[in-house]
Amino acid sequence: MSGLSVRTATLLALALIVVLAPVLFPSSFYYRVGALIFVNGLATMGLVILVGYAGQVSLGHAGFVGIGAYACALGPVYLGLPQILCVVLGAAISALLAFLVGRPILKLKAHYLAVATLGLGILIYMVIYNEGWLTGGPDGMDVQPLGVRELLKDYGIKVGSSELWYWISGVVLLVGAFVALNLHNSPAGRALRSLHDSEVAASTIGIDVARMKLTAFVISSVYASVAGSQVALMNRFVTPDVAGFIHSVELLTMAVLGGAASVMGAVVGATILTALPQVLTVFEDFEHVLLGLIMMLVMIFLREGLVPSLARRMRRSVS
Amino acid sequence: MTILEVEGLGIDFGGLTAVGKVSFSVDRGKIVSVIGPNGAGKTTLFNMISGIYLPTRGCVRLEGRDITGVASHKLAAMGMSRTFQNLMVFQQMTVLQNVMAGRHLTEGVHVLPDLLGLPGSRRRNRESEREAQRLLELVGLARGARREASELSYGGLKRLEIARALATQPKLLLLDEPAAGCNAVETQEIDKLISDIAETGVSILLVEHDMKLVMKISGHVVVMDQGEKISEGRPEVVAHDPRVIEAYLGTEAEGAKTHASG
Amino acid sequence: MAPPPPNNGRRTDRQGWHMSEFLQFLFSGITVGSVYALVALGFILIFNASGVVNFAQGEFVMLGGMITYFTYAAGVPLAAAAVFAIVVTCVVGVALNKLAIEPARGASVVALIIITIGASIFLRGLAQVVFDKQLHRFPSISGDDPIAIGGATILPQSLWIVGGALAAFLALYLFFARTLTGKAVVATANNKLAAQLVGIGTNNMMTLSFALAAAVGALGGVLMTPITLTSYDVGLTLALKGFAGAILGGMGSPFGALVGGLLVGLIEAMTAGYISSEYKDAVAFIVILLVLFVMPNGLFGRSALERV
Numbered sequence: 098m099s100g101l102s103v104r105t106a107t108l109l110a111l112a113l114i115v116v117l118a119p120v121l122f123p124s125s126f127y128y129r130v131g132a133l134i135f136v137n138g139l140a141t142m143g144l145v146i147l148v149g150y151a152g153q154v155s156l157g158h159a160g161f162v163g164i165g166a167y168a169c170a171l172g173p174v175y176l177g178l179p180q181i182l183c184v185v186l187g188a189a190i191s192a193l194l195a196f197l198v199g200r201p202i203l204k205l206k207a208h209y210l211a212v213a214t215l216g217l218g219i220l221i222y223m224v225i226y227n228e229g230w231l232t233g234g235p236d237g238m239d240v241q242p243l244g245v246r247e248l249l250k251d252y253g254i255k256v257g258s259s260e261l262w263y264w265i266s267g268v269v270l271l272v273g274a275f276v277a278l279n280l281h282n283s284p285a286g287r288a289l290r291s292l293h294d295s296e297v298a299a300s301t302i303g304i305d306v307a308r309m310k311l312t313a314f315v316i317s318s319v320y321a322s323v324a325g326s327q328v329a330l331m332n333r334f335v336t337p338d339v340a341g342f343i344h345s346v347e348l349l350t351m352a353v354l355g356g357a358a359s360v361m362g363a364v365v366g367a368t369i370l371t372a373l374p375q376v377l378t379v380f381e382d383f384e385h386v387l388l389g390l391i392m393m394l395v396m397i398f399l400r401e402g403l404v405p406s407l408a409r410r411m412r413r414s415v416s
Numbered sequence: 417m418t419i420l421e422v423e424g425l426g427i428d429f430g431g432l433t434a435v436g437k438v439s440f441s442v443d444r445g446k447i448v449s450v451i452g453p454n455g456a457g458k459t460t461l462f463n464m465i466s467g468i469y470l471p472t473r474g475c476v477r478l479e480g481r482d483i484t485g486v487a488s489h490k491l492a493a494m495g496m497s498r499t500f501q502n503l504m505v506f507q508q509m510t511v512l513q514n515v516m517a518g519r520h521l522t523e524g525v526h527v528l529p530d531l532l533g534l535p536g537s538r539r540r541n542r543e544s545e546r547e548a549q550r551l552l553e554l555v556g557l558a559r560g561a562r563r564e565a566s567e568l569s570y571g572g573l574k575r576l577e578i579a580r581a582l583a584t585q586p587k588l589l590l591l592d593e594p595a596a597g598c599n600a601v602e603t604q605e606i607d608k609l610i611s612d613i614a615e616t617g618v619s620i621l622l623v624e625h626d627m628k629l630v631m632k633i634s635g636h637v638v639v640m641d642q643g644e645k646i647s648e649g650r651p652e653v654v655a656h657d658p659r660v661i662e663a664y665l666g667t668e669a670e671g672a673k674t675h676a677s678g
Numbered sequence: 679m680a681p682p683p684p685n686n687g688r689r690t691d692r693q694g695w696h697m698s699e700f701l702q703f704l705f706s707g708i709t710v711g712s713v714y715a716l717v718a719l720g721f722i723l724i725f726n727a728s729g730v731v732n733f734a735q736g737e738f739v740m741l742g743g744m745i746t747y748f749t750y751a752a753g754v755p756l757a758a759a760a761v762f763a764i765v766v767t768c769v770v771g772v773a774l775n776k777l778a779i780e781p782a783r784g785a786s787v788v789a790l791i792i793i794t795i796g797a798s799i800f801l802r803g804l805a806q807v808v809f810d811k812q813l814h815r816f817p818s819i820s821g822d823d824p825i826a827i828g829g830a831t832i833l834p835q836s837l838w839i840v841g842g843a844l845a846a847f848l849a850l851y852l853f854f855a856r857t858l859t860g861k862a863v864v865a866t867a868n869n870k871l872a873a874q875l876v877g878i879g880t881n882n883m884m885t886l887s888f889a890l891a892a893a894v895g896a897l898g899g900v901l902m903t904p905i906t907l908t909s910y911d912v913g914l915t916l917a918l919k920g921f922a923g924a925i926l927g928g929m930g931s932p933f934g935a936l937v938g939g940l941l942v943g944l945i946e947a948m949t950a951g952y953i954s955s956e957y958k959d960a961v962a963f964i965v966i967l968l969v970l971f972v973m974p975n976g977l978f979g980r981s982a983l984e985r986v
Contacts, residue, residue: 148788152788154788154791156791156795201967201971202967204971205970206787207787207788207791208731208787208791209925209970211731211788211791212731212918212921212925212966213966213967213970215918215963216918216962216963216964216966216967217963219918219959219960219963220960220963223956223957223959223960227956227957275533276531276532279530279531279532279533279537280530280531282513282541283530283531283533283537283541284516284519284520284523284524284525284526284530284537284540284541284544285525285526285527285530285531286530287509287513287516287517287520288517288520288525290506290508290509290513290517291506291509291517291520293506293508294504294505294506294507294508294509295504295506297468297488297500297504298500298504298505298506299489299517300467300487300488300489300492301466301488301489301491301492301497301498301581302492302497302517302518302520302521302580302581302583302584303489303492303493303497303520303521303584304489304517304520305489305525306489308525309525312525312527316527316531342914343799346795346799349792350792350796353789353792358508382806382807383803383807384803385799385800385802385803385806386800386803386804386807387803388796388799388800388803389796389797389798389799389800389801389802389803390796390800391796392792392793392795392796392799392800393778393793393796393797393800395792396782396785396789396790396792396793396796397778397781397782397785397793400785400789
């Protein structure tokens with residue numbers, strides 16, 4: 098990739114995928130799958146920043162997805178806010194929670210951090226599940242529309258919901274990728290990435306380890322929250338499952354499958370894990386078996402993830 | 417003019433004394449070496465000075481300020497940086513990025529501009545890159561700057577750590593066995609590099625196992641054995657101190673000891 | 679989510695404090711706490727030998743219960759079915775070590791976490807396919823006639839569970855303290871390289887730890903099912919509560935795991951009884967978080983220094 102920086106190349110490739118993929122779509126169902134992939138890809142990018150850059154694990158990120166989703170479900174009903182502000186509100190609440198909880202939690206290392214984040218995610222899930230008077234409990238609740246389709250209709254443009262959300266989520270994904278790639282080789286990004294390899298060495302060059310971990314946690318919570326808001330707005334319905342443990346694990350698997358430190362990997366991981374159940378509906382019963390198997394196999398045989406491993410192989414064959 | 421004073425510094429691990437009570441000081445712009453046989457407590461001493469272990473007793477002063485128990489990232493801001501005996505290079509970065517990471521304190525933390533890729537972020541990046549290139553030239557790694565750090569040779573990694581530590585613009589640089597594991601040629605190069613760094617006005621405290629190596633470049637040597645300081649002074653004086661010879665012979669070659677005393 | 683523990687006690691009015699009510703919560707807490715203690719024992723067995731936190735520990739409990747049920751339903755006597763379930767779970771534990779943990783040698787902690795979570799989801803998914811999604815129970819060992827104590831009642835099966843936890847603890851304690859093999863496991867945990875140098879087959883020790891942990895977990899599943907019922911998805915919650923117990927006990931000694939597991943069960947039962955039964959599952963996490971922040975080494979653990 099001489100001449101073209103990884104950042105530019107990744108952004109170009111992603112933009113091309115978003116624009117050109119619909120050529121292959123025979124029906125609006127595929128737009129919907131595409132939109133789901135982009136939304137999951139966005140949440141996964143947040144984990145790329147947390148897990149791949151900063152080397153911290155989170156087993157509770159779906160909790161932030163849930164906050165983003167329920168912000169759009171509750172905001173218009175209880176606060177009378179327009180949906181776009183609800184997305185911002187959800188992100189702000191997620192960031193604030195990540196900031197407050199992250200301070201003590203991120204002092205923990207490895208499995209303790211994993212369990213603490215898992216606990217945080219399940220606590221958020223429990224609140225959504227148990228406080229039925231507010232959230233509809235396990236039955237879920239309806240979500241008011243974003244209002245873009247009506248707006249477009251006023252201008253005489255008719256667009257299907259799936260198509261619309263394909264483009265919205267595609268653009269948001271590109272923005273997310275732009276931000277994550279900016280961060281990668283920026284001063285703050287280097288400070289984050291230095292934690293990944295050695296926290297002790299990072300501290301000896303003046304990096305406030307706790308503060309940088311917290312920064313990564315907050316940024317990644319905002320990614321998850323915005324993804325959650327999109328899911329809610331797209332489906333016009335939310336259930337507590339968006340915040341569930343399995344969803345947290347799915348997101349983490351998407352990140353490590355594609356390559357935890359790679360923005361492109363986030364999209365690849367999200368594509369595989371989102372498309373697989375849609376394509377292999379025959380295997381519906383085996384969904385969890387496959388998910389578990391993928392997690393184990395990737396970590397045993399492909400520890401860096403698909404994208405970095407392939408990139409390495411290509412570099413080697415070139416040189 | 418002293419830059420670092422260590423006074424009665426010691427630490428116990430679970431009731432066992434690893435370092436007893438060690439005192440010495442480092443003069444500004446000088447190279448001071450702490451030597452001693454394996455297990456003498458040199459690295460433990462280093463970890464206390466650099467804020468990684470909390471000492472059980474004693475104190476450390478940097479430019480007259482008590483820095484005992486201060487977190488290591490704050491020490492870096494006060495002008496102290498260090499390298500590690502068992503390398504701690506950021507393996508997932510390029511050589512250049514490793515050194516640029518060392519510019520963290522100069523760059524400051526401006527998360528939002530960095531996320532949005534604003535001009536200020538890019539400007540700080542360019543400045544860091546320029547400075548990192550200069551430091552890589554100083555340590556002789558300028559040519560492979562864009563390579564993955566993990567591709568460097570052992571000696572290369574050692575020099576990369578020194579460059580990264582220098583990027584924090586330290587007044588005092590702590591080097592933990594900078595030549596351990598290097599061959600004779602590499603060792604000579606590192607010796608030269610350390611002298612060059614000292615000439616730029618940076619004070620250096622270095623821990624070394626190999627006595628011969630430090631004799632040439634150090635102005636002052638502190639000798640440790642079994643957690644205590646047993647001697648200190650100019651290198652040629654220390655080298656002839658019977659206690660030092662005893663300590664080295666006693667642990668390095670049990671057989672030779674009988675020859676020496678008999 | 680695990681099915682709620684039974685509440686056989688009479689609900690008295692919420693105003694007053696009743697000894698019988700308290701006793702009822704106490705019995706319920708000790709019963710579930712003993713199950714958590716068994717899970718916690720399994721955790722520390724593997725953690726001590728390999729430094730791996732096995733998030734699939736709860737699946738061993740699930741397998742113990744589910745396999746027993748289906749074998750029993752196929753006409754095999756209950757005792758034989760239980761033994762069969764424990765043996766099969768042992769094999770699963772060994773397979774987990776041989777097929778997923780050993781090949782990942784040198785992997786980061788994060789990678790190992792993902793592997794054991796993957797194993798947990800894999801086993802749960804497999805149970806859903808091989809068995810079913812229903813709740814199951816099989817008969818208690820000594821019948822279902824409650825024993826009255828101080829105005830509260832306790833099921834005979836609860837006593838079996840408590841006894842099982844104590845027996846497993848004692849057996850492990852004696853194993854580590856008195857047998858050569860047990861000491862070899864401890865040596866492997868303390869210093870793998872040194873253990874290898876003195877001729878201990880550290881791989882065998884890890885396999886043994888996984889087998890024992892699986893057996894202890896499966897035993898928990900066999901004992902608890904008549905009271906709490908079992909289904910393919912009980913593993914995760916149990917794993918987390920057992921982990922809370924292990925952390926509370928200091929992540930080291932079998933004694934710590936026993937006490938830690940019991941405490942988590944008691945706190946949970948009291949929360950369910952006096953505060954909110956909806957949030958009783960939250961108790962384990964709050965315990966985990968509090969312990970980690972306030973006393974990171976648990977009640978009985980020792981501190982460790984990071985080597986540089």
